[in-house]
Amino acid sequence: METLGIWIAAFLTLCIYSFLYRDNPFYRFAEHLFVGVAVGYGIVVQIHQGFIPFAWRPVETIISGEASPMDFIKLIPIAIGMLFFARLSPRHTWLIRYPLAILIGIGAGAAIPNVLQADIFAQVRGTLTPFSQLGTLGAGEIIGAALMVIGVICTLTYFFFSVEHRGAVGGLSKIGIAFLMIGFGSAFGNTVMGRVALLIQRVDFLIEDWLGTIF
């Protein structure tokens, strides 16, 4: 059974890589199969791990008469969630605004303070902290800290469009572009590394596992 699985995986891997030569029916077959299997698997897992424990089981408990008074509270979010299905009826579509409003409200309320803390306050502190420890830093670390502040200021200047980018602002903005280019170069290099890793894993599978079943 395991060997059959390896052969199917190897066949589909080769089907997908055949696209490197040109688009062909084998590639399209594997692509469609992947999309179908992924969607089917996703639906089943969502039902088992989401719908059954959080929606179905509480209702079942209430119907069976084993529920405590607190269990009845769970019916409120379940009922609100059911309003998403109002979209299926043109006359009742407006009801979907309520669950959407709650979702957006909770999402924004949870995100705003935490995102500010994680991505603004902590980052600003991290950028400035080295300057409070200058006496303990080596030359390399001081240069690094200074470069970081220059990079942050110049890059932010590049994205500041309320002032025309001429003179000093234009100069800072151009330095900002240089920092951005270095950032993109680093991201591109890392992306190449990641993509090559995927190829290595598949080639390793074909050589070790698939050819291992033949030789």
Next chain:
Amino acid sequence: MLEKIMNMDRRIVFILAGLAVVIPTLLPVSLPITVSEPTQKLYDYIDALEPGSTLMMAFDYGPSSLAEPEPMAEAVLKHCFDKKVKVVGVTLLIDAVTLADQLMQKVAEEKGAVYGEDYVLLGYRPGGFQVILGMGSEIASIFDNDYAGKPLSEIPMMENITNYEQISLLLDLASGSTVELWITYANAKYDLTIAAGVTGVIVSQMYPYLQTGQLVGLLPGFLGAAQYEKLINSSGKGTAGINTESFVHLLIVGLVIIGNIAYFMTRQRGES
């Protein structure tokens, strides 16, 4: 000649890249691996944990991206089981849970770790940030049972683990934006210590968090896996992968240089 290089069929590049992967895979070459500071920090942090401490491992990668995070997960699991650090596995991604289950079972078997005592796999729950926030209050409110369906109250290891206060470190092995979610909702709100092991594609996004201390360690792609394997003296797929990867990188750097030389020479000729 220059025109030929400039108009080279892209399939020749694919063949060269394929050869650069296949040949080192068939004839393994061992290149030296230097451990970088982010990897060393993560290793030191886990190594300093007391036996009986708990590490939460988030398997936030799917089958299409397991090449890099899986060797990292394997190396860290080995280290944890050797150090008698308990591991709680979770995932925010729908397609990761079977991968996590297979890997945890494999490493546990190798290291003699016992399910329910040394490690547990909670599995997947839909919701993303709601799952992270919910576990901060009470893990059992989100995961009333483990991946196999066993109630948490019947798992000995989970007796004293109710929320993040009992978790010494969260390691997110990610191929997407889940690290930011863990930092935003678990670190910023609950002060949970976080480290990450990520695919090469998102490494650059992680360095700001590392610099601020929001991440205590970072495993960058195949390289991170190979470095961690070196630290625990256990060569695996990370070490083999990074050796092969080095050859492909050399090829790509060579092609970029040749392409640029050809481009500028062709342009110069055109101008003259």
